[in-house]
Amino acid sequence: LGPVGRSQYLDWLATGRPAETMSDDHGLLFLSGIERRCIKAKRGQMTADAEAFREIRRLAEGAPKQSVAAARMREFLFYVAVQQETQDSYLDAEIDLSRLERGRSMVAHYQLARKAKDEAPLLADEVLAAMLLNGDIAPRTPFYRCHQEVLTIFRRLYEAKYKKGITLKVATHGLDLGYWASNPTIGTAWLPRTGLFSYRIPPSTQKKIREFLATATDALDPYSRRLATRPQDAGRLPTLALYPPELLRDHETIRALAELAKGAPEGRLSGDAIAEHWVDWPERPLSKSERECLAMALWAAGYAMEPNYASTVPILPDGAVYVTPHGPEDDSEGSDDYRSALPMMNLVATVILGSGRPREVDRERICFRVAEMAGVWGSEAQRLRVYLQFLLEFGAPKLLKKGFDSIPQNRREPLLMILAEIISGDGHLGPAETTELLRIAKGLGIKEEEVYPLLHRSSGTATPRPKTEGRSKGSPFDMNSIADKLASSQAAAEILGAVFVEEEPVSVSAVPIVAAPAETGFAAFVRELSGQDSWSAAEF
Structure with missing residues (x-):
């Protein structure tokens, strides 16, 4: 088996098989040293003892099927078969995820190791097995638990009912995890976006899983009247959605819809058609x-x-509905x-629609x-x-905070x-229109003081502001009155600037000191003023 295989096996013995699970007689016998006789050192390599193998097979066959020890023995036989690349195994080559435990599993470990060595792609159930082995998820993880529920209900209700006419297998489709439902007569159907799997939500209820599986079996049931005896009924909405893409393109309902869409005026496809x-x-x-x-x-x-799917209308x-041709890469x-x-x-x-003149708007x-x-x-x-066009004909959805928040900032x-x-x-914004815009701006998270400059820059004209109503508290400000006051103050400042003009710069030291009126009296101050014909700004 090689030194690497021996060390891996001993590591499995040390960590992957709790002693408390080996309490039956066969388990005690297994622990007593049989596995040591299976591997003997010979010139630095590990060889298998055929007699010990036969003894382990006999113990595994005689042990109850539910025996933990017997399962461990079969895993060991599988381990040896994998290493020697033989088919001498009591286990299937595929991983049974329903029996995979949180601890080490030799079957899963070496099956994944072989695929990784060959650079082969992993199926979704093998991805889950690797995540469990690596400790990325636990058996309590909603994804894993929900998968267990799906397989359990499917085997209990549908696999036995249809005598394995329908199979369900976890697989990957692009980056999505889902199920391939298959039937030898009809083909396969991918079951996407089931809403059953998420790391953020708890596992689905059994009722939801049964409805999901019922839809799959209805679509792929070889005994169903929908697809066997009444093929004209295959255009049902749930059934058609489960058709594989390669069959969906040639479906007669699809061809009929394509002809309708081709002749639809302005892309409008009526429900009656x-x-x-x-x-x-x-x-x-x-x-x-x-x-x-x-x-x-x-x-x-x-x-x-x-x-489309994201609309709430x-x-x-x-x-x-309205249709338009899509590109091949869309x-x-x-x-x-x-x-x-x-x-x-x-x-x-x-x-x-709220403007009252939808026909006058240049929609294009x-x-x-x-x-x-x-x-x-x-x-x-x-x-x-x-x-x-659809929204203007049938009405737009109600605007909620979630819709406003989804618009990029x-x-x-x-x-x-x-x-x-x-x-x-007509290019004119009155008080009523401005009030409506302020309401929309509030929903968009734009402050009121930012709206007026924004509208002014876009239109090039002053935007009328709505009348200020009385408030129960605080100090009301009329922005128009404030603007008028500022304009009159600017005009007064211009007049004063024209009156007081400096002819020459006069130093402060050259200005005569005039006694204050309180010291010389008002009459002396008047005489001093009348003694000169003009005054500079500094002298004044």
Whole structure:
């Protein structure tokens, strides 16, 4: 086995097998020295004793299946098989994560070591095993516990029910951890964004997991009427969302949606047109999951749908969605800049609808300015345009503090300028319009004293301020009166500056000292003043 293998095995014996778990007879016999007979020194190398191997096999076969000692013996046999690259093992080559303990596991350790040596990619369950072995996560971690719940419920309810017609395996898809549900007749389906896994939330309830697994089995059930005897019903929203991408592109519902989107006027796709090709189109607003399914179907058809997944505006069954072609490199969820522009567009739509003249607003110009400010170009700029069209037709979502906070700080003042242009209409901002802008600026976190200079610089004219109302306490200030006082003070200062002009600089020592009026009397002071025709500023 080699000196490295021997040291690793002895390390496992020292740290990976707590003595209290080996209390049965076979465990005591295992600890009595059989493992020492399995490995003998021969010319500096480690060799296996065939007789000791047979004894361990006999003990492992005779021990109860649930025996901890028997499990350790089988792990040792697997360890030797891995080192000798033989199939002489009582364990499967794949890691069973449901039985992986927090302590060392020889099976997991050496299986991961072999893959790492060959530079082979790790599956998600192997990633979890490595994290457990390294101590990065514990069996109490929500991700690990939730995975255990999913596998337990799946085996208990679905694997036995369908006689292994459906399999569920943890895997990676890009950077996401999820499940591949597979069926030999139908194929595979990736189950993304289940909401089941997170380090920040507790494990999901059994009810939620059952609903999740029921959706997967409905999509891949070979005995289901939806996909076996009634293929025309395969256009259901939940079922279609679980189709693998390579099959989704050729689906007849997707092809029908692509034809509808191609002939949609200005990208408007009505709900009635979708209902003609979609089985059981709901008579209520689409839920978030149904909206994601519809967006996924249109994306497979080559079109991005607005409102997208991040919007809070409900899609009515008798309403419409707006579609625009997407690029081959685009992401269905959009870039970070695109997603940051959505709350700004919600605010723009609210202001346009509240202005009372939505038809007079130059929408193309407004969309261009918002897209330019957000750094969005190309197909994503078109998505913003159709998103604004949807909002203006069906109403913008209610503006909440969360929506204001999601707008980047460096884009709030330029956004306020765009909103001021929409509110002013004819270029004039009255007191009512200014009050509305101040309310929006407060939501954006812009101070009132910063709004007036901002509007003044953008318009080039003075901005009227709303009338100051009486206050219950404090000192009210009329900013217009203060401005008038400052202007009159400036005029008086200019007059005084014109009257008192210095002809020549006069030294202080040359100025005659005039007695104070209190000492000589007022009459003498008047005579002194009348004795000269003019006075310099210093003499005065």
